[in-house]
Amino acid sequence: MSRPAAAGAVRTPPRARTDDVPADPDVREPLTALFRDLRTSPAGLSSREAAHRLQAYGPNQLSRRTGRRWPRELLSQFTQPLAVLLAVAAVLAWASGSAVLAVAIVVVILLNAGFAFAQEMQAERAVEALAAFLPATAWTVRDRNRTEIPVSELVPGDVVIITEGDRVCADARLIDGAVTVDMSALTGESIAVTRSAGPAGAGGALFDAADLVFSGTTCIGGDARAVVIRTGMHTELGRIAALSQRGHARRSPLENQVRRATWLIAVVAVVAGVAFLPAGIWAGLSWGAAISFSIGLIVANVPEGLLPIITLALAVGVRELARKGAVVKRLSAVETLGSTTVICTDKTGTLTENRMRATRLWLDGRDVAAVRSAEDSPGGRVLAAAAASCTTADPAGGGDPTELALLRLAAEFGVPRDPAERDAARRRLFPFDAHLKRMSTVDATAAGPAVHTKGAPEMVLECCTRVQGADGGSRPLTAGRRAELGRTLDGYAADGLRVLAVAHRPLAPGEAEPATREDAESGLILLGLIAMVDPPRPGVAEAVRDAHRAGIRIHVITGDYGPTAAAIARQVGIGAAGSRIVGGAEVDRLDDTALDELVAGREEIVFARSSPEAKLRICEALRANGHVVAMTGDGVNDAPALRHADIGVAMGRSGTDVAREAATMVLTDDHFATIVTAVHAGRRVFDNVRKFVLYIFAHAVPEVVPFLVFALSGGAVPLPLTVLQILAIDLGTETLPALALGREPAEPGLMSRPPRPRTSGVIDRRLLLRAWLLLGGVSAVLVMGAYFGTLWWAGWHPGDPTGPGAALHHAYLQATTVTFAGIVACQIGTAFAARADRASLRAVGLRSNPLLLWGIAFELVFTAAVIYVPLLQRVFGTAALGPSHLALIAAFPVVVWGADEIARWVARRSAAEPA
Numbered sequence: 019m020s021r022p023a024a025a026g027a028v029r030t031p032p033r034a035r036t037d038d039v040p041a042d043p044d045v046r047e048p049l050t051a052l053f054r055d056l057r058t059s060p061a062g063l064s065s066r067e068a069a070h071r072l073q074a075y076g077p078n079q080l081s082r083r084t085g086r087r088w089p090r091e092l093l094s095q096f097t098q099p100l101a102v103l104l105a106v107a108a109v110l111a112w113a114s115g116s117a118v119l120a121v122a123i124v125v126v127i128l129l130n131a132g133f134a135f136a137q138e139m140q141a142e143r144a145v146e147a148l149a150a151f152l153p154a155t156a157w158t159v160r161d162r163n164r165t166e167i168p169v170s171e172l173v174p175g176d177v178v179i180i181t182e183g184d185r186v187c188a189d190a191r192l193i194d195g196a197v198t199v200d201m202s203a204l205t206g207e208s209i210a211v212t213r214s215a216g217p218a219g220a221g222g223a224l225f226d227a228a229d230l231v232f233s234g235t236t237c238i239g240g241d242a243r244a245v246v247i248r249t250g251m252h253t254e255l256g257r258i259a260a261l262s263q264r265g266h267a268r269r270s271p272l273e274n275q276v277r278r279a280t281w282l283i284a285v286v287a288v289v290a291g292v293a294f295l296p297a298g299i300w301a302g303l304s305w306g307a308a309i310s311f312s313i314g315l316i317v318a319n320v321p322e323g324l325l326p327i328i329t330l331a332l333a334v335g336v337r338e339l340a341r342k343g344a345v346v347k348r349l350s351a352v353e354t355l356g357s358t359t360v361i362c363t364d365k366t367g368t369l370t371e372n373r374m375r376a377t378r379l380w381l382d383g384r385d386v387a388a389v390r391s392a393e394d395s396p397g398g399r400v401l402a403a404a405a406a407s408c409t410t411a412d413p414a415g416g417g418d419p420t421e422l423a424l425l426r427l428a429a430e431f432g433v434p435r436d437p438a439e440r441d442a443a444r445r446r447l448f449p450f451d452a453h454l455k456r457m458s459t460v461d462a463t464a465a466g467p468a469v470h471t472k473g474a475p476e477m478v479l480e481c482c483t484r485v486q487g488a489d490g491g492s493r494p495l496t497a498g499r500r501a502e503l504g505r506t507l508d509g510y511a512a513d514g515l516r517v518l519a520v521a522h523r524p525l526a527p528g529e530a531e532p533a534t535r536e537d538a539e540s541g542l543i544l545l546g547l548i549a550m551v552d553p554p555r556p557g558v559a560e561a562v563r564d565a566h567r568a569g570i571r572i573h574v575i576t577g578d579y580g581p582t583a584a585a586i587a588r589q590v591g592i593g594a595a596g597s598r599i600v601g602g603a604e605v606d607r608l609d610d611t612a613l614d615e616l617v618a619g620r621e622e623i624v625f626a627r628s629s630p631e632a633k634l635r636i637c638e639a640l641r642a643n644g645h646v647v648a649m650t651g652d653g654v655n656d657a658p659a660l661r662h663a664d665i666g667v668a669m670g671r672s673g674t675d676v677a678r679e680a681a682t683m684v685l686t687d688d689h690f691a692t693i694v695t696a697v698h699a700g701r702r703v704f705d706n707v708r709k710f711v712l713y714i715f716a717h718a719v720p721e722v723v724p725f726l727v728f729a730l731s732g733g734a735v736p737l738p739l740t741v742l743q744i745l746a747i748d749l750g751t752e753t754l755p756a757l758a759l760g761r762e763p764a765e766p767g768l769m770s771r772p773p774r775p776r777t778s779g780v781i782d783r784r785l786l787l788r789a790w791l792l793l794g795g796v797s798a799v800l801v802m803g804a805y806f807g808t809l810w811w812a813g814w815h816p817g818d819p820t821g822p823g824a825a826l827h828h829a830y831l832q833a834t835t836v837t838f839a840g841i842v843a844c845q846i847g848t849a850f851a852a853r854a855d856r857a858s859l860r861a862v863g864l865r866s867n868p869l870l871l872w873g874i875a876f877e878l879v880f881t882a883a884v885i886y887v888p889l890l891q892r893v894f895g896t897a898a899l900g901p902s903h904l905a906l907i908a909a910f911p912v913v914v915w916g917a918d919e920i921a922r923w924v925a926r927r928s929a930a931e932p933a
């Protein structure tokens with residue numbers, strides 16, 4: 019059994035202390051002494067005292083790792099294999115006498131490391147900043163009122179209220195109530211333990227104390243109040259946090275794929291570079307020149323900037339999602355979202371508004387409108403009063419919307435239930451159980467103690483033997499009456515109404531209060547049914563349509579009654595192309611194979627009266643069918659399904675802390691439409707990564723072909739492109755347009771194509787063919803044509819000398835400059851072509867990515883400087899071009915883009931034609 023830090027072996031950091039705040043108390047002393055030492059009481063602190071203590075103790079949070087990490091991270095950029103490869107190249111270049119090339123490579127290494135470092139830091143900050151989108155809060159008693167405050171403002175002496183699903187956010191001693199807590203975060207053992215208020219036990223391990231709860235654990239059941247003893251780094255969790263450093267972030271599959279591809283290309287580049295060496299010697303080069311050309315080839319073809327750009331694209335995606343209401347906890351989730359094929363959603367609050375209003379009542383065989391005066395309907399009054407007694411919600415402090423609707427209904431019937439009085443009259447509470455789908459209370463009433471039960475009709479009816487009549491008496495619940503009830507229920511459900519049954523049982527004089535749930539929930543008298551509307555949220559129907567167009571199937575998994583859920587599903591368009599309702603009992607009956615078959619069909623399914631276990635099984639079955647599953651959940655019991663889904667989606671507003679922790683994505687607005695928006699963003703990020711991979715790969719061909727021509731001609735054709743010119747393209751002109759492609763707006767039709775298969779990689783055959791054969795091939799032909807044209811124009815014949823001092827030297831310099839400028843021009847065409855994967859440029863809009871236009875403007879200015887500034891002419895071996903050269907080159911972007919535009923048009927046409 020490992021119990022980290024429990025023994026107190028680690029020193030707690032010194033606590034800020036002033037004379038007027040309480041000293042660290044003994045956590046095991048009697049409660050009265052503890053209150054005295056903490057200078058507090060069961061009524062909590064005043065907000066002024068709390069503010070004062072916050073100053074003294076500091077915020078209740080774990081301190082972050084300090085900034086001293088960055089020198090190591092920066093250093094690690096230089097020890098990356100690609101950086102080492104380049105460093106070896108620089109040393110070789112230096113040794114072979116090419117000092118300029120060596121310096122250039124060192125500049126490349128520095129720039130690249132700086133860029134990658136900046137991107138990594140930014141990505142990390144983006145993920146850390148997400149915490150701010152999810153403000154964690156706790157309920158406390160401040161100034162004698164229940165108040166919700168940010169967790170960071172809790173101080174020792176505060177009285178906190180802990181309920182099911184809460185994360186315990188400080189070390190505290192229970193003062194009343196009992197809770198079941200999951201201690202796994204602290205002890206590593208996921209066994210739930212019960213902690214309840216009572217006299218402090220002496221001795222034993224701190225974590226075993228019966229009345230202490232600890233920061234970082236979660237409450238999975240019960241209610242309690244507790245007084246905070248320690249906060250922040252002084253908690254047990256803080257001690258452990260001080261010990262352990264955060265692990266490294268996991269790499270996303272996308273990053274892994276690109277990392278592999280980068281390696282492959284680096285190996286190809288090195289092999290090509292080494293192979294060039296003998297070819298260069300054979301073509302008549304000196305050893306020094308041959309080595310520097312080999313190195314140039316390697317440097318030109320190693321895609322150094324690719325990985326940092328991808329990290330940047332993912333980080334930008336995460337930030338954009340957060341702005342739209344979806345907080346993603348890992349960078350890699352963005353790409354998984356893009357391939358989502360199935361969304362399993364809750365109904366209440368996600369598809370609907372979660373604002374319930376009782377509209378119809380069923381009383382002894384009569385269906386009546388819910389809003390009636392008390393005189394009109396004494397039966398309605400009894401029903402509403404019983405339902406309101408059986409609640410725990412407090413309109414001032416929020417609570418279950420179903421219960422709030424019941425409290426409102428009681429007020430409308432003139433029998434308001436004040437939460438404080440209701441709680442004072444309560445003798446016993448059997449809380450809502452997700453399996454039994456009902457809850458019961460034993461309350462003192464004017465006519466003596468009574469059991470009140472409310473819940474899903476079929477579950478409450480199980481416990482009823484009689485039904486209340488209009489005359490105030492009760493009669494047996496016969497089979498005929500049950501059948502009639504069933505019909506009424508289906509009528510309500512067909513209208514999408516959510517129905518609760520309410521029952522009671524006055525205790526006979528002298529009868530002992532029921533001690534167990536079974537005792538309480540038996541022999542009940544049905545008082546009636548309450549039907550509530552919870553209308554669909556605006557925007558859900560549109561989001562469902564978008565999801566369907568994008569080939570995504572939607573299943574509803576709800577605790578509600580099948581026909582009710584099906585009616586709501588129908589209203590928002592789920593199941594438009596075929597649907598069915600499957601009850602929780604039916605799912606329980608199916609074995610795994612049968613469940614796999616059930617979800618393999620094309621229909622959309624409403625899983626009704628589902629249990630959390632069923633949710634997990636449905637998720638497993640869908641994944642076994644090859645689906646990428648996004649699954650919503652809000653309860654404590656949903657955590658396993660949320661963890662198991664590809665994308666667990668928790669509700670930021672209504673969900674529990676436990677669900678939020680298990681999820682990959684948290685919706686700050688709880689809205690179904692936000693899930694679809696997130697899928698859209700995921701697809702867009704993936705597309706954009708492909709766009710700049712295409713762009714960066716395309717230039718390899720026109721850069722390598724000149725070397726091949728030179729080598730294969732045995733030196734008869736002078737080298738059409740110098741190594742430094744290649745570096746000027748790869749590290750100068752191309753950088754900004756490549757970055758801008760990572761920020762492309764979504765391509766039209768992004769959400770009308772089917773989801774990307776889970777197995778398809780970012781770099782596939784189609785992308786390579788398009789980059790190397792089409793875009794690269796056309797560019798190479800144009801560039802080489804222009805090079806030879808320029809030489810011939812000047813009267814050159816193969817084998818003629820072109821070196822310094824030769825008559826053709828100036829013409830040769832102009833020709834290499836034409837090659838250089840030609841590649842830049844072709845890459846401008848490639849950039850526009852890369853903007854669309856399938857659509858036409860017209861559909862995308864020429865000016866819809868202003869960043870790209872700025873990037874191209876920069877590219878042109880940079881190129882002009884290299885060609886016309888005398889100092890740069892000497893460095894890069896260029897010569898000024900005349901108007902005829904410029905006119906020729908100006909046509910290149912149009913030709914390259916046009917060739918790709920035609921190819922895309924053909925692809926679109928053949929996709930549209932029926933097979």
Ligand SMILES: Nc1ncnc2c1ncn2[C@@H]1O[C@H](COP(=O)(O)OP(=O)(O)OP(=O)(O)O)[C@@H](O)[C@H]1O
Nearest residue numbers: 364365366420455456457472473474576577578579
């Ligand atoms: N506070 C409550 N007291 C008693 N019964 C309840 C209460 N809340 C819900 N129920 C009953 O239990 C059923 C299941 O509720 P649950 O909260 O699991 O799902 P839901 O809110 O209907 O839907 P979803 O799972 O889509 O959020 C409800 O249909 C209702 O009949």
